[in-house]
Amino acid sequence: MESKQNTLYIASLAKGLRLLRAFDEGNTELSLAELAQRSGLDKSATQRLANTLYMEGMLDKDPDTRRFRPSHAWLQLAYAYYWSDPLVGQAIPKLIDLAQDLGETVNLAEISGDHIVYVSRLPCKRTYFAATIIGRRLPALSTSAGRAILSTVPEAERNAAIDTWPIRKFTPGTTTDRAQIRDSIEQAVVDGFAISTGQMILNEIGVATPIIGHDGRAHAAVQCSVSAHTWSREKIVQDILPKLQDTANAISPSFQPYRGTAQGPSDPD
Amino acid sequence: MESKQNTLYIASLAKGLRLLRAFDEGNTELSLAELAQRSGLDKSATQRLANTLYMEGMLDKDPDTRRFRPSHAWLQLAYAYYWSDPLVGQAIPKLIDLAQDLGETVNLAEISGDHIVYVSRLPCKRTYFAATIIGRRLPALSTSAGRAILSTVPEAERNAAIDTWPIRKFTPGTTTDRAQIRDSIEQAVVDGFAISTGQMILNEIGVATPIIGHDGRAHAAVQCSVSAHTWSREKIVQDILPKLQDTANAISPSFQPYRGTAQGPSDPD
DNA sequence: TGACACCGTATCATAATATGATACATAAAA
DNA sequence: TTTTATGTATCATATTATGATACGGTGTCA
Structure with a gap:
């Protein structure tokens, strides 16, 4: 894959961030497939990354629709930003x-x-x-x-x-x-x-x-x-x-x- | 390392998130060493992860002190949260x-x-x-x-x-x-x-x-x-x-x- | 001034980790 | 019903991350 550069760049992390950035005012909740489409990653990668973000509390998941959403953790980051x-x-x-x-x-x-x-x-x-x-x-x-x-x-x-x-x-x-x-x-x-x-x-x-x-x-x-x-x-x-x-x-x-x-x-x- | 579970968990991504969470009201800007200490990761990992976050625009870096800070991207996430x-x-x-x-x-x-x-x-x-x-x-x-x-x-x-x-x-x-x-x-x-x-x-x-x-x-x-x-x-x-x-x-x-x-x-x- | 400690940066051989193709299950659409 | 799409799970492979190590710079203490 497009290794952005050299050995001090971790592609997996960058890909995870792309998932986060897939959400905006027009895309407030996304299914796995939509997430894959918007991030440009394949289904497997999206599955693993989204699951990781979910386990880490960075994404919420509707148990019925299985769609993902930004979690409260996103606001906590804003909180940290304000202090900085x-x-x-x-x-x-x-x-x-x-x-x-x-x-x-x-x-x-x-x-x-x-x-x-x-x-x-x-x-x-x-x-x-x-x-x-x-x-x-x-x-x-x-x-x-x-x-x-x-x-x-x-x-x-x-x-x-x-x-x-x-x-x-x-x-x-x-x-x-x-x-x-x-x-x-x-x-x-x-x-x-x-x-x-x-x-x-x-x-x-x-x-x-x-x-x-x-x-x-x-x-x-x-x-x-x-x-x-x-x-x-x-x-x-x-x-x-x-x-x-x-x-x-x-x-x-x-x-x-x-x-x-x-x-x-x-x-x- | 402590693989949180199975094959659908990407440790690198989770580690990157730990770096983000190292910032809070008491830790508004962190050096590489401090980042390593607060995240519990070794120096090399911290170096790579922080660099990746920097390249992706998730961290700012003071060119003189080389200390990292939350970037405006953290507020953009809050923006996405609000809509969701x-x-x-x-x-x-x-x-x-x-x-x-x-x-x-x-x-x-x-x-x-x-x-x-x-x-x-x-x-x-x-x-x-x-x-x-x-x-x-x-x-x-x-x-x-x-x-x-x-x-x-x-x-x-x-x-x-x-x-x-x-x-x-x-x-x-x-x-x-x-x-x-x-x-x-x-x-x-x-x-x-x-x-x-x-x-x-x-x-x-x-x-x-x-x-x-x-x-x-x-x-x-x-x-x-x-x-x-x-x-x-x-x-x-x-x-x-x-x-x-x-x-x-x-x-x-x-x-x-x-x-x-x-x-x-x-x-x- | 020199010795020391600390920090940020860079490199590299190794193996552990992520990969993505594939298959299955369930739900929605035809 | 069949068909299509989506979420979930598995696995062998090699790509990718690993972390020990080394180097250069800066500040600190004698």
Whole structure:
């Protein structure tokens, strides 16, 4: 089989991880056959790996349908992650205050390669789409948070990112023109914040301010999503933005930049 | 080596998972040696497994200190979990409303073997310990949520649980006497809710109401934690409890009971 | 400065472990 | 009923993981 490399790579472990990754928002429970199909592994391998994950408590199994599901252990991993991320402890209390103050949903996003990951969400009111987005991974260029973060990196690197990083069309209103995205980011360089309309969801406006680290670069952003029905661009800049920036600045100074990086493939999901 | 069983158990995968589980609130970043020590694996195995996890993007690595950390992928797993858990989608919108209404922190907890797992948290105000508790796993008997859930199971099973399930002492005020815990749970059988004082944190009061499924049993609970400085038991019963119960009942009817169970060892952490 | 201990990294011959083809059983579809 | 698909179990083979060993770098104690 495709031995990824040399002797310090254990294929069995990697294959097991592929099974875990077979689950997502569209595939919440999978049969053995589906698991095999989605992971690209043959039936026998899938059988053994899934059984191992089951025995280790990483997968639940419905005794009737024999379908597999993510177990609570997946949340325990998130718990461990939270403690390991130095930014989380710093930011959460301030984000709580911000969310209470604004009365709108506030998110914390971090850069992860060419994507951003939502690390924490403080929901307020009836959130349009009430689903949690913790752990959601999106192309950085297509999000206000990603653009805010990119606005803090050196010009050359920034331009390279704008030219090469992935983009995805979520709604009819999603910007797919890189020139337009460049304008948006350059505007953010000047303004110190990024704002985008209807990129992810129709009638949704996102504002984000970068959380700047010691090196002057942002690795994260505070983001706020509001409805275009009740908010205008001007009103956001006037009422939300100042508080958003205060919060981001309050988090910034003591933040140890996050230097580690996994070299996983930049999967174009 | 200790082949857990037969031919449908892949030891390498299980060992890799042990590395992941080596990270927790007290061990947020680990060197290779520490990883080996905590997982109980020898240096070579740890080296290979950690390297594989790194290549697959499951671990980050600080290029200077060479220490490993949980990666963003751990949050992506949580994301997949949220979509797979039918209760989450049902409950979150109602919990948001409840949290806004109460102005206090609201949690969703699920039973997982003899422990409970916090699945979602809606923080309000300055939460005493602002840390997130999503994914935190606690002995069911030591929590208000666990007692609320246990109050809905048949008597025989309930008694067996009270006699055998694990207990842990978190504060000087934590109840370790099973007779007392039995009283607390039997009271919950009558009242329909559980309340506990200073079990996890000093001066913290927890109230929980069970979310009852089709089979009449609860697999989850809505929980609220407040400060004993500003709340008395009576005030909680008067002001918080009714809303808490309404919310739990609103979630209950349409909830498909969660039948799958991993057979992992009941680790006494 | 040198000696020592520790850690991360790399290599390699060996055998233990994972492999995947195959067969059986059960359940769903025709 | 027959047919198809899916979950489960078995087994001989060689591919794959193993772990002992060695090397280079770094920090610590004399």
